[in-house]
Amino acid sequence: MLTIKNIKKTFGNKVVLKGISLNVNKGDIIGIIGPSGCGKSTLLRCINGLETSDSGEIIFNEKNIIGSKHLLDVRKKIGMVFQQFNLFNHMTVLENITLAPVMNKLMKADEAKKEALRLLKEIDLEDIANSYPNQISGGQKQRVAIIRTLIMKPEIILFDEPTSALDPEMIGEVTNLMRKLADNGMTMIIVSHELNFIKNFCTKVVFIDDGKIVEEGDSKLIFDKPKDERLKSFLEKVNNK
């Protein structure tokens, strides 16, 4: 459903992506790992056009989205969850969730409200529907952010370090919700430093270093039988921490 072909991205004179290609099928849960500054987040942000790649193609549902006039429509189908949650601070949880479907005319206001409450109830968060973001915990914020994406009925969700800004005891509530999405067959691409989570959760893992895919494959193989030296040393460093 999503094919990335040889995309490149430069910031100023720093080449961040040096030609990355990746194929994502429906139901895939792809983990992207690699050292800081290797280009993982940039790759993710190119997929929904928050960054525009300099060259290459990103084909989603048979259309190239780079420079597309339909970028806004594409984004409705590609959800994104941020490290810092990015909830709208001036809106209640409910308003955060219903804003996009109503503004995008996917639902009427009362429909959106009903659906938002249903989704909140499924994860026992209906109590905070009328709270503001600064009144709830980090774990709650990230789950609200996921629901805010989910209500758009996306075909893929991109997770950019979804648990990095969380206190350790809250990581579980977010990963549990992600597991639930996986059980329902959601396609996901996850950039994360939580290697244990990636190993157990993802169907496929991609290791990026210096703007290139160095190794990719089944998650168990990547972690248990790494081939490339750079991947080996990366895993060692992380495990010795």
Next chain:
Amino acid sequence: MKKFVLLIFSVFLLTGCGREKEKLVLVTEAGFAPYEYYSNGQIVGVDIDIAREIAKYLNRELVIKDVAFDSIISEVKTGKSDIGAAGISYTEEREREVNFTNSYAESKQVIIVRKDGYFYDINGLNKKKVAVQLGSVADDYITSNYPDIELVREKKFLAAIQDLKDSKVDAVVMDEVPATKLVTSEMVIMEEPVLTDSYGMVIAKDNPELLEAANFVINKLKANNEIDNYLLNHMGVNDVKGDNGLINRFYKSVIYDGRYKFILEGLKNTLLIALGAVIIGIVLGLLAAISNNVYLNTGKFKILNLLSKAYVTVIRGTPSTLQLMIIYYVIFKQTNINIVLVGIVAFGINSGAYVAEIIRSGFNSIDKGQWEAGYALGLSYKQVVGKIILPQSVHNILPALGNEFITLVKETSIGAYIGIVELTKASDIIASRTYDYFFPLILIAIIYLIITLLLSRLINLMEVRLNNANN
């Protein structure tokens, strides 16, 4: 908001319209008794009496405009006013700019000193400090003939007298007629005049018909000794009996002759200008800030962005007094637009540049993640700005916007430069009648303070409400 704009415009319609009779616009600076001064809310005086005769002769309606003395020549030259009269003496320099009528009054420039100080003749004033009214005959004459006299140029001759009272200067040089009314018991007028001079009215070079008519009327009045009558009529009209106690001074400054009406008029204009300007300012500021933001985010509006950048740079880089004068004397040169409206436009344009910067900093204060979250949900630039960025910016910029409004209220005081009767000008008018600055100045200071305190209170309340909404 809409209602308010309507209100403002209806005020202009009411004040600006009505053209039954052709107008004769007289420009003066009403602080030069007995030639022109305020009494009971009206500008009266010898010059006004003469101008009224000229208007009567021409079958035109006399309209009087009160501006700063240095602006009178340019008012006439640019055609904003038909005739200028403010005890203006003949000088070659002035005659190059405008035509003078026949002289209607003789004046003597005299030296005033303190009784307890030294008595000087003009040569004795070398290296001494002498106060004069800026742009007056005394100023011109001494500047060109006695370069060693250290001149203190005051906007008003009243201030010059005050300088002498406070021993800030050694002498004052000014016209004899007002001098006789101004000297206090501690002062004395030197007998020997510095210069004897005569006054004429000024008329634009391209208006010989009016010059001819004015000369005809002046000659007739002089032949009938009418002008001497006028002078006698206006001598002593502003004297209030009583002591110099605080209560009597307050009475003279505020109550006598309905002088509080100036303060009310000034207050009305100050508020009208500040409120009108803040609306224009917010509209312009929003326009400039958004065109800049649109350009940065989408690359559209390139020219609008350049224009708004130039606008902000020019306005922030030049003094507001200068902007006001340019808008009045250059841009609205030939139009007979209501002067309060000019004030609203000028202060609005000025404020807009600052508001633009405030809004821009408000946009910048919003975390980039808020933009990205909006975009990632498929919202357009317009939707992100309207629903996510602006509402949060308002909260962040409210204190700065409030400050801007408070600054604006105080800044309207420079409106006096172009003759707007706002609070500061109102106090000036009163002081020009009472020769006492204390109460008018303190009173308007208190009024400014009350306005700004009320405003900050209002802004605080709004902040608290916004905070409550957010928490």
